[in-house]
Every structure is written in structure tokens, then in C-alpha cells.
Amino acid sequence: MDWECCWSREQIEPENCPYIGEGEEDLLVFQRRRIVEKCVECPRFKNDLARMKGSGYPLSDVLPYILTEFQEQKTQMGAMLSFLNSKTREIKFLREVGLVLQTSLDLDEVLSIAMTAITAGKGFGMNRAFLLMTDKDRRHIRGYLGVGPKDYEEAWRTWEDISRSNFTLRQLARDFQKTKLTSEKVKFHDILNQLTVPLSDQGHIFNRALTGKKPILVENALNNPDLDRGLARILGVDTFLVMPLISRNRRIGVIIADNCITHKPITLQDMQSLETFAFPVAFALERASLYERLQEEVAKQKAANVKLREQQELIVKMEKMALVGKITSSIAHSIRNPLMVIGGFARTLLKGTPDGDDKRGYLESIVRETRQLEDVLSEVLDYSESLFPVTDFWDLNELVGKAMGELEGTLEQAGVHCRLELAPELPMVRIDYKQISYCLKTITTQALAAMDPGGELRIESVLDGDGVLLRISDDGKPLTQTAQEALIAPFFQTQELGEGVGLSLCKSILERQGNSLTIFSRPGGGNTYSIRLLTRKENI
Amino acid sequence: MAKLLVVDDEANIRLLYSQELSDEGYQVVTAGSALEAVEKLESESFDLAVIDIKLKNESGIELLQRIVKERHTIPVILCTAFSCYKDDFSAWLADGYVVKSSDLQELKDEIARVLAKRQRGAYV
16 A cells, blocks of 8 residues: 555655654654654554555554554653653752752851742742741741842843853852842832731731641732731732741741742642742751851850950959058058157157257157158058049039038138039949049149138039039139149159159049049139049949 | 047057147046957046057957947047048047047047037037
């Protein structure tokens, strides 16, 4: 029989079969493959089969069954192959993602790879994804990052860019982290802000997904009675996927993914793939945020250690100073008693010695020298006490009142009137009460020295920013610049103990406590001594 | 004539005080320890006590507290080589406070001041 189709021929020419395309030329010489791949579909072959039936071939009745079965099997094989291919691709992709997620400790890197994986065509190919994370105090789930185009135009541009480049997923993620992470956060700021949900709201879809530990596919969101309609309006889509992120039993957050641009349906397979992917993402996110917190703790610990070391050094220094102070005060004390006896008896003797007696001169020398030694001792003791301020919060006005009360006699003697102008309701100042009283008294005594009887001494306290200012003003002769400098020159620099260290001791006491002393002389007359005292404790 | 009790653990200082305060016209009785002071306070009456804060192993401030507690209605002037005790709260119980000096004028003035205050009726 003369067949219409070329199936019976071992070798054919290109013009014999119109179905053999470019690149398939080898089929011209392979008869078996040609029959399986081309002839079974060929209408001419079907015609041949019909003719065969008419001519009474015994197999012609059976052949169509076999052929149909063969075709069905072939279709099924094809479907399975494509399924296998897509699964292979998915596994490869998951492996790539997994590798990054397992090794990365950087929260931003984890976020970038996860979000890129969900939205990139090479990944799950969703149009858009939002990541919501549980906050630090575990009360709310908050919008953290959104990724995807905002409109069709942007989507088109992005996809075109991506299809032109040949980046791997990791490269895409890296590129995203470098160039887009911050801008994406800003881009979806309004949506992210509206996505905050309390973890206690059990009925909310996010919490339902977290409690059930299963993704939820929301369809027909605008008319779903189980759903907060606001959510659909915020997202602007009718269909979206809510994927819980759970690491062990810890709720890490939620991913919302949708196809807001293409409106492609979200398939069961999309859901399953995303679910497999959600595990490592949740784990990596948890690890990265734990690592971030660990880093914060380490930094805090380091700072604490530095502070501790400083404190230890200070303690050692203070212990040394305390020892010096102890020795000084013990020596001073043991000298004072005999000195008092010597000087005291010399004075007694002096009283009983007539004016013309030669011995008077000797006795006067003893009295004079003793007094000088006693002055030195007082200053040594004042100094060794000044090394150890005991600071606490005190009411400055009360201190001024008490100190001036003690000086009442001195003021009276000098014939000076003292006017107090104390601001009410001042904050407490952190000072060593004893030492500041000493400073106030010393400064007052210094001021009195410059004043004439009938003068007025003014003491004011005023609030000054984060401190309190105490001003002592006299109306006596203005101090010259040199006198001022000499008065408050750093202790030990210009003066030896025993040469009137009063004011410079005040200055060093004040400065050691974080305060300051300044002197201002008015050319027209009068001097103002300003002490600035701190009210905050961290400056001590 | 006002009668004073002077408490100091150093014999020379007791001698100096006796000498100088007698010259001022006071009747002076001395004690070298807190115990001796308490005995004298119990057997005699005084117008004022001058107490050194540091008495060998005892404290003048404790003696002061005892005097106040046992209701001896006599004023006390504390006397010491240390100026820092001035701010010990217990020392505030004293009527006067003098830093030891070879010039006894300050002490004498303080005694006169406290006695004058007493005379005005503060301790009756």
C-alpha cells in the first residue's frame, strides 16, 4: 500500500515531513524516534491508520487503543518531568537561601535574602512581601519591612532590570541590601505603620496564623466576615498569604505576600514552598536578632568593664590619699597637744613677767613661733580633710543660713551688714556640706578683709541652668588682677602650706567636687565671688 | 565664783587649763578620764564642763552623751585638736566647741559666753 505518511520509510527527505523543525534534522535518519515523536501526532499518519482499518489488517482495531494509551502516558510523563524540574529548581534555590541564612548573623542580610527570595522571579516570584516582627518587649507584632513595586510601572521597570542582569539570588540580595533596604523601608512606611497588631488580639489573622503555626491563604478579603476589612484596604489586594514565622515555640513574626500587580492566583504549591522556606527564615531571623542583642550586651559589658577599671584605679588612688591623710592628721594631732602646752605655758609666763624683763623677748618668740606652727597644722588638717569629700544632696540656702549664723560675731566685729538674697525652691545641690561651709566662710572672711566698717556684704543664690550659683559680693576695694590670680592659683603651685592657702584651697575643694569658683572685681569698687554648684550627680 | 570641770587625758594640759582658768577667776577641778569625770560629776556640782574629745581609749563625745542622758544640767564645751568633729551630729549636743590652741583666749571667751547664757536661765 502506498502510505500517505512517511512512517514506513527508514530515511526521509526534509520535504517529506513538515513537522520536523530546525535542529531536529537527525530525525530524518532515525525512523524509531521519528515515529514516537512526530508520526503519532501526524494527521497523515491518522489517515494511514484509517485506511489500514478499511483494508482489514488484523492489528488495525487494536492499534488506536495502544496509541491513545501511549499518548496519555507521554502527557503524564511530561507533566511529571516539569514538576520534577520545578522541584529541582526549588531545592537548588532553597539550598542557596539556606546556606546564606545558616551562615549569616547580620539581621539586615537575613532580611534582604529572605525578602528577595520571596519576590524575585528566581525565587518564589511573589509580587510583594511584608515582614512584620515581634517587638522587643513581646507585646506587639509590628511592620518592619516591605519589598516590591508600588505600582505596575515600577514593577515592569524592576523586572526588566532583573531579567537583563544575570545575578544569582545571593547577588540580588546583596545588591538589595546595599541599595534598597533603607528606601524600601521608607517606601512602605505608611503601610508598615498600619500593620501593628497586639499579640494579645487572638482573633486577628496574624495571631491565628501564629497560633496555628500554619500559613493562611486569604481570598476575597474585602468580603470575608472573619477578617478585619481594614487589612485588605491597607494592602489594597483581595488575595494574600499570611505566613507565620516561628522558631521553636517562639513567635518571630509574620510574612504577608501577595501578587498585587499581576493578580496571579496563589497556588497550593506556592503556599507549600513558602512554608518550607519560612522555617529557616524564622530561625535565621531569631538568631540574627539574638546576635544583635548579644552584641549590644557585649558593648554594655565592655563599657561597664572600662568604668569598673576606672573606679578601681580611683579607689586605689583614694586609698593612697586616705593613707596620706591619715598619717598627716595623726602627726598633726600628736604635735598639737605638746605645742599647745609649750605655747600655753609661755603665754602664762609672759603674763607674769614684768615689762622690762629680758626673758619677755624669749617668751614672745616662743609664743610667736608656736602660733605659726599651729597655723601650719590647721592648714595641713584642712587640706587632708579636703581630700575626702563626702557628697550628698543638701539645701544650699539652709547651708548659707547656718554658716552666716556662725559668722555673726565676725561680721559684727567688722561692722559689716550682711544681706541674704536667697532664691526660693532651689534644687538640692550635691556637695560635701562641711567643705562648702568652709569655702563660704573662707570667702566671706576674705571679702571682709577688703571691706570698711559700714559696708554691705550681699550673698545671693540663684538657679543657673543645671546648677545653682552662689554669689558673695562685697563693696570693698577691688582686687587687682594679680591679687585675684594669686588668690585662686592652683594649690601647691604658687604657695606652700602655711602661707595662707584659704582661697586656693577653696578652689581646689570646689573643683574636685565638679564645681567652680570665679572672682570678678568691679573697677568702681567691690568684688564678686561666684561659686557654681551642680545639682546633677553624674558629674561628681 | 563659777566652778568648772576640765577633762583631759594629758596632765600638762590639765595643769595649763587649771593655771589659766584659775587666773580668770574660776574654780577649776580636773579629771584625767571619763570615769573620773563621772565620779566628780556625781559627788560635786559644777557650772560648766570642758571636755577633750580624745581621751586615751575613751571618747569625749560619749562622755558628753552620758552627761546629757543622765540629766546633769551642766553646759559642756568640747575641746579638741581635730576640727572635723565639729560636724559629728553628737557633738551638736555640746554648747560650745573649741579647737585646741596655745592661745586660750578662744576657750575663755567660749566659757564666758556659755556661762552668761546659763545665767540668763537657759539651763535652769
